Amino acid sequence: MRWGTEQRLEFIEFRAFWEGGIRRGDITDRFGVSVPQASNDLALYQKLEPNNLRYDASEKRYVPTVEFTPRFMKPNADRYLIQLKAIADHVIGLDETWITIAPQVDAMPVPTRRIDPVMLKRFIAVIRSKKSVEVYYQSMSGKRPEALWRRITPHAFGHDGLRWHVRAYCHLDNKFKDFILSRCRDLRNEDITEADANADRNWTSFFDVVLGPNPALTPSQRDTVSSDYDMRDGEVIIPVRYALLYYFEKRLRLDVVGEHDKPTEKPIIIKNWEEFCQARQAAAL
Structure with a gap:
């Protein structure tokens, strides 16, 4: 299958999954192809995945069925939200994404550093x-x-x-x-x-940071934190370059002394704290 065709089939799935449906005009507008080509793309998609789309005459578009299972794209919440943030930060325009109408979104303004x-x-x-x-x-x-x-x-x-x-x-x-x-x-x-x-060992080497819920939280809160961070058995392992350990600790505020924050303000902790400190100190040498 040609790359251009596969990309349009992925676009069909994107619009069906995230936007709730797709019209031929969506394909012609986005890719600049003819109406017959857009019809062929939809026909090809239905041939490949006959149980994924149905035509809704009232909406005049193809909508996903209850059995809809993407084949050409993998739904990724982080990727979608990153695009929304990039739009909010005026890094990209809505027309540079496959999103039809972006929901209202804003992000905490952070002073940017000018890079030539x-x-x-x-x-x-x-x-x-x-x-x-x-x-x-x-x-x-x-x-x-x-x-x-x-x-x-x-x-x-x-x-x-x-x-x-x-x-x-x-x-x-x-x-x-x-x-x-x-x-x-x-x-x-x-x-x-x-x-x-290759001699930059702090860059090429990784330390496995083991994160877990703050034990000072209630059992229900700890369960929620475990779900938030996709933990298994109460922990998640994050490989971090030795060169980035200092920043990792600072950005997650894991260096803040416990009594300075309420447990709810510091929901995760480093479970292998002593090993982490040794690795961070070794990276600083």
């Missing part, structure tokens, strides 16, 4: 070429209060929940570090490098 697209493009090129580059970087440490040129060998990007970082070997400090992307002011002097990304 040209700078990002240059970093991508350096990473692909496996070279080093000098970056004019403004650190917030007291040790280096002024911006300075420093040579780094970037190999990946990381996000800590709020900021984008460039993961790189720092030739000034002789170790792998995170550089906040928005604080990289300029690049110059690409060169060959002996730094090997």
Whole structure:
């Protein structure tokens, strides 16, 4: 089956599942195909999955049956909600999704850090070429209060929940570090490098964080938390890169001392806390 045909069949299922039905016009508008082609797509879909759709004359569209089971798409709540958030954040427009009418949605406004697209493009090129580059970087440490040129060998990007970082070997400090992307002011002097990304063990290695409901919650609340986080037997294992353990703890507020919060404000805990602390400290060395 051709990719274009399969994509239109996936679109049929998306609209049937999330929007409750689909018309030929939806296909022609979205993909720019002719009305006969849209009819052929619907006929092909009904041939492949005869029990999934039925024509509703009152609505003048095809609607899902009670036996509807997607074949070309896997319903994903996170993906749908991420698109709604991207629309609310004005990152994409509604016409860039397959959603017909977006429900009202908003997200907590978070000040964004300006990232120069040209700078990002240059970093991508350096990473692909496996070279080093000098970056004019403004650190917030007291040790280096002024911006300075420093040579780094970037190999990946990381996000800590709020900021984008460039993961790189720092030739000034002789170790792998995170550089906040928005604080990289300029690049110059690409060169060959002996730094090997595979040597960044904190990036290539993962620690299994075991999360569980806060034992201070009531049994009913603990059951709800287990369901919230899709836990099995009261726990869920989250593999986290060693390089991201610090951010993981901060973003989930797992570093807050227990008495500072009510149990309901800290519904999950790290069950392997001692091992987690050892791993986080090892990553900081």
